[in-house]
Amino acid sequence: MLCLFDLDGTLIDSEEGIVACVRHAFDRLGVAAPAELRHWIGPPLRHSFAPFLDHDHERVEAAVEYYHERFHTLGWREHSVYPDIEETIIRLKAAGHELAVVTSKPERHARPIVENLPFGKAFSRLYGPDPLSPHSEKATMIAAAIADFGAAREYTAMIGDRHFDIDGAVANGIRGVGVLWGFGDRAELEKAGAHALAKQPLDLVGMLAA
Structure with a gap:
């Protein structure tokens, strides 16, 4: 099979790494992160960021890049x-x-x-x-x-x-x-x-x- x-x-x-990277992205944007982030694990990042960033395409793309910025160096090991x-x-x-x-x-x-x-x-x-x-x-x-x-x-x-x-x-x-x-x-x-x-x-x- x-x-x-x-x-x-x-x-x-992978909750530790994903949550830390989501918080990092919000911090870089100067936006308060949601208190509950567990449900972010699974859905596409753009889908999750969009409602918190007024569906602003440029800010959503920036958030995804900031997420990847931390994940590439630290987040991938945090699991x-x-x-x-x-x-x-x-x-x-x-x-x-x-x-x-x-x-x-x-x-x-x-x-x-x-x-x-x-x-x-x-x-x-x-x-x-x-x-x-x-x-x-x-x-x-x-x-x-x-x-x-x-x-x-x-x-x-x-x-x-x-x-x-x-x-x-x-x-x-x-x-x-x-x-x-x-x-x-x-x-x-x-x-x-x-x-x-x-x-x-x-x-x-x-x-x-x-």
Whole structure:
């Protein structure tokens, strides 16, 4: 089976780095940052910044650049791997599954993270959107992965913690497996149409064996 993994909230807990970079962007713009920033993890940055910057295109673009400014030097290191994720990935790879990462992070930011994970070599490919795109493009990236691997849709699954991951799976007619240890919740994932929900990482080994 081709198993496509989201990054933030699925493989790694990246809240510390993302929140710090969002605050940095607001500070550089001289704008007070929202008190609650956890829900910023997952959606495209431009989508999240726009309402707080009066949908001013130039300020939104500046905010994204300021975010990337800090992320490039510090933010990409500020994360932790969820418990049992490493064992889960190792077991899936040993079982013969093809593994890839499909993330809303630009590839230039996601690649050093994945390459520095102790299990990073288990992933054959990495898909991230164009950094200038206002969209996460999960559906497009999933379609590209299916084509690159020559995978049958009935033997492909997208695994992630937010509705964006499940939306992308549904759009491509593949299995969408939601995970409950990330930044989304059961209601969000079920509403999006998840085929199954994993309470803990090792649950995925059995779910993806079928």
